[in-house]
Amino acid sequence: MTKIVVFDYGFGNVRSMVRALANLGADATLTSDYRQALEADGLVVPGVGAFAACVRGLRQVSGDRVIYDRIRADRPVLGVCVGLQIMFDLGLEHGENAQGLGLIGGTVAPLDAPVVPHMGWDTVQADPGTTLLRGIEDERFYYVHSYAAMNAEPADLSREQIDLDGVDQHVSWCEYGNSHFVAAYERGRIAATQFHPEKSGDAGAQLLRNWIASF
Numbered sequence: 728m729t730k731i732v733v734f735d736y737g738f739g740n741v742r743s744m745v746r747a748l749a750n751l752g753a754d755a756t757l758t759s760d761y762r763q764a765l766e767a768d769g770l771v772v773p774g775v776g777a778f779a780a781c782v783r784g785l786r787q788v789s790g791d792r793v794i795y796d797r798i799r800a801d802r803p804v805l806g807v808c809v810g811l812q813i814m815f816d817l818g819l820e821h822g823e824n825a826q827g828l829g830l831i832g833g834t835v836a837p838l839d840a841p842v843v844p845h846m847g848w849d850t851v852q853a854d855p856g857t858t859l860l861r862g863i864e865d866e867r868f869y870y871v872h873s874y875a876a877m878n879a880e881p882a883d884l885s886r887e888q889i890d891l892d893g894v895d896q897h898v899s900w901c902e903y904g905n906s907h908f909v910a911a912y913e914r915g916r917i918a919a920t921q922f923h924p925e926k927s928g929d930a931g932a933q934l935l936r937n938w939i940a941s942f
């Protein structure tokens with residue numbers, strides 16, 4: 728049975744993620760235990776809340792360290808919503824500039840749209856090389872966010888002794904208001920979605936299946 732840890736750092740609708748994974752037959756555990764999070768087949772980093780608070784919460788339980796250690800060991804990590812956002816270099820939320828994990832080059836900033844938050848079902852413009860969205864490129868997914876990354880660059884992770892040189896990134900996008908933002912990001916074992924797969928019905932379940940099948 729595939730063991731997946733949903734990382735519990737105090738921020739995230741963790742129960743629905745655990746339930747969604749269990750419904751797929753995975754052995755899903757909610758914990759911040761370093762060893763369990765490191766050794767699991769897959770690690771999900773959920774997130775609901777403000778960027779800076781989430782990064783602080785993650786670091787307080789060494790979530791940053793376990794994520795770097797997993798990527799260095801070629802073990803899959805999936806960030807969801809703020810869990811995607813904090814993978815970027817920088818987050819500008821509620822007037823607070825906070826450093827993220829720097830796994831993805833770019834900045835998280837407010838959406839430019841008449842109505843915020845972007846809340847509800849929306850499409851993705853899937854990258855042709857996507858794994859996460861394979862077979863569900865034309866489906867809709869559930870978003871609830873007021874901030875997003877409008878760009879994404881391959882990060883230099885040598886400072887974390889992580890070598891992803893030559894590993895291409897695959898970025899899928901969504902349009903909302905005047906914003907063209909990162910809907911999903913994939914680069915080696917780094918995977919992340921701005922939308923909530925655990926709240927996106929059958930399409931979200933298939934995305935999680937695609938992720939698990941890539942282990």
Ligand SMILES: NC(=O)CC[C@H](N)C(=O)O
Pocket residue numbers: 774775776777778808809820844871872873874875
């Ligand atoms: N669902 C959320 O917590 C949203 C995350 C982030 N604070 C945003 O507004 O984009």
